[in-house]
Amino acid sequence: MCLGIPGQIIEIIDEQQMLAKVDVSGVRRQVNIACIVDAQHPVTDCVGDWVLVHVGFAMSRIDEAEAAKTLALLEELGEVEEELRTMRASGGAP
Amino acid sequence: MMKFVDEFRDPDKARALIRQIEVLLERIETVRERPLQIMEFCGGHTHTIFRYGLEQMLPEGIELVHGPGCPVCVLPMGRVDDCVALARRPEVIFTTFGDAMRVPGSKKSLLQAKADGADIRMVYSPLDALALARKHPEREVIFFALGFETTMPSTALTVLQAEREGIDNFSLFCNHITTVPTIKAILDSPDMQLDGFLAPGHVSMVVGERPFHFVARDYGKPIVITGFEPLDILQSLWMVVRQIAEGRCEVENQYARIVPEGGNRTGLDAVARVFELREFFEWRGLGSIDHSGVRMREAYARFDAERKFAVPNIKIADPKSCQCGEVLKGVIRPWECKVYGSQCTPETPMGALMVSSEGACAAYYHYGRISVEELKRRRAS
Numbered sequence: 001m002c003l004g005i006p007g008q009i010i011e012i013i014d015e016q017q018m019l020a021k022v023d024v025s026g027v028r029r030q031v032n033i034a035c036i037v038d039a040q041h042p043v044t045d046c047v048g049d050w051v052l053v054h055v056g057f058a059m060s061r062i063d064e065a066e067a068a069k070t071l072a073l074l075e076e077l078g079e080v081e082e083e084l085r086t087m088r089a090s091g092g093a094p
Numbered sequence: 095m096m097k098f099v100d101e102f103r104d105p106d107k108a109r110a111l112i113r114q115i116e117v118l119l120e121r122i123e124t125v126r127e128r129p130l131q132i133m134e135f136c137g138g139h140t141h142t143i144f145r146y147g148l149e150q151m152l153p154e155g156i157e158l159v160h161g162p163g164c165p166v167c168v169l170p171m172g173r174v175d176d177c178v179a180l181a182r183r184p185e186v187i188f189t190t191f192g193d194a195m196r197v198p199g200s201k202k203s204l205l206q207a208k209a210d211g212a213d214i215r216m217v218y219s220p221l222d223a224l225a226l227a228r229k230h231p232e233r234e235v236i237f238f239a240l241g242f243e244t245t246m247p248s249t250a251l252t253v254l255q256a257e258r259e260g261i262d263n264f265s266l267f268c269n270h271i272t273t274v275p276t277i278k279a280i281l282d283s284p285d286m287q288l289d290g291f292l293a294p295g296h297v298s299m300v301v302g303e304r305p306f307h308f309v310a311r312d313y314g315k316p317i318v319i320t321g322f323e324p325l326d327i328l329q330s331l332w333m334v335v336r337q338i339a340e341g342r343c344e345v346e347n348q349y350a351r352i353v354p355e356g357g358n359r360t361g362l363d364a365v366a367r368v369f370e371l372r373e374f375f376e377w378r379g380l381g382s383i384d385h386s387g388v389r390m391r392e393a394y395a396r397f398d399a400e401r402k403f404a405v406p407n408i409k410i411a412d413p414k415s416c417q418c419g420e421v422l423k424g425v426i427r428p429w430e431c432k433v434y435g436s437q438c439t440p441e442t443p444m445g446a447l448m449v450s451s452e453g454a455c456a457a458y459y460h461y462g463r464i465s466v467e468e469l470k471r472r473r474a475s
């Protein structure tokens with residue numbers, strides 16, 4: 001819950017509601033991106049960006065290297081499987 | 095992508111940092127009498143420290159104290175009982191993060207309540223709970239909101255979304271807790287002997303650097319905002335020790351690649367709109383701490399499960415033999431608790447710190463058997 005998992009924004013689902021489709025290690029789900037959108041980063045510019053996703057919300061923009069490192073760490077801590085399982089099970093898939 | 099990964103577990107870098115810490119420790123007078131005690135507040139850090147055996151790698155002049163930073167661990171039994179009571183109402187679909195399912199209440203955990211027929215569903219996100227409310231307008235969907243400042247923006251934004259859509263069968267059972275008052279409570283306790291802190295990385299990502307200034311300013315302790323990789327933690331420890339050696343105390347940000355100085359504006363605004371501080375909040379192991387939790391503002395009363403339903407608000411005291419508070423403050427080490435490993439194990443947790451793998455006692459139990467012996471030996475010598 002606390003650690004967050006990296007993912008890549010692949011599509012904007014709803015510009016108004018700031019909802020995007022994010023690919024997290026192959027699992028695709030709907031993520032709210034309100035917290036990483038600002039004047040310099042309008043919603044439509046976010047496709048392709050890597051973000052740290054906490055419980056369905058993108059909380060921080062990261063670079064690809066950071067994403068890779070974080071994922072490797074989570075894997076070693078044994079937290080990736082569980083996270084992806086709940087992500088799939090709770091049906092947030094767009 | 096692997097090319098990025100090697101760098102953060104480079105053993106040469108780790109060794110170099112440890113060597114530099116040793117050099118600094120030699121300059122600190124007090125280390126001859128007792129080791130520096132540095133607390134990592136966050137359960138995520140605790141997990142990394144144990145997984146990579148960082149504690150054994152450190153010089154003798156440093157002792158790590160594993161803080162209360164796991165929101166699942168510190169949930170009091172009475173709150174779990176309240177959850178079970180809410181979940182048993184026939185109209186309710188009770189939704190929760192998976193982490194909370196196993197936490198023991200005074201009679202049952204949510205997992206047991208589910209087995210007994212309560213409609214309890216694990217969700218990944220509060221947004222999934224809101225989706226359930228949309229789908230089942232005839233039911234009341236309650237989301238068990240839990241966590242430090244890291245998860246607060248997500249629940250606040252979900253409530254704002256529910257408001258926009260006019261969804262009125264959705265509510266929060268709000269158990270969010272705050273980091274800063276808790277660090278303050280630890281600093282205020284008379285038996286406290288900590289010399290510095292590693293501040294939680296993801297909490298800081300939301301709140302920024304400013305809320306931690308009082309630690310340095312009012313209490314004269316160095317504090318370093320820290321990432322979650324093993325080298326992040328070693329580097330931050332080095333930064334804390336360097337401050338002590340140089341007679342400085344300030345907030346430093348080791349995790350600037352994720353933590354902006356001002357935190358996350360959108361997240362903080364949403365939190366400020368929906369939540370307000372409670373006068374106090376009860377923690378498992380630490381007792382009641384002033385202002386350490388939030389509740390929903392009056393304006394959002396219709397999304398507040400505590401106002402909407404009669405929550406029993408059950409108070410259950412921690413068992414007498416539980417010494418979590420002393421472990422948390424670094425007064426004793428986990429294995430020195432009278433019930434460690436006997437009455438209190440991860441399967442039958444008696445205290446907060448045994449509940450999840452991020453709690454200090456459970457971490458020792460899972461990873462620390464060899465290191466416990468080693469640390470005992472060190473302490474004795």
Ligand code: SF4
Pocket residue numbers: 415416417418419421428431432433434435438444445446447448449455
């Ligand atoms: S062994 Fe159990 S009761 Fe003792 S401090 Fe650890 S969690 Fe608390």
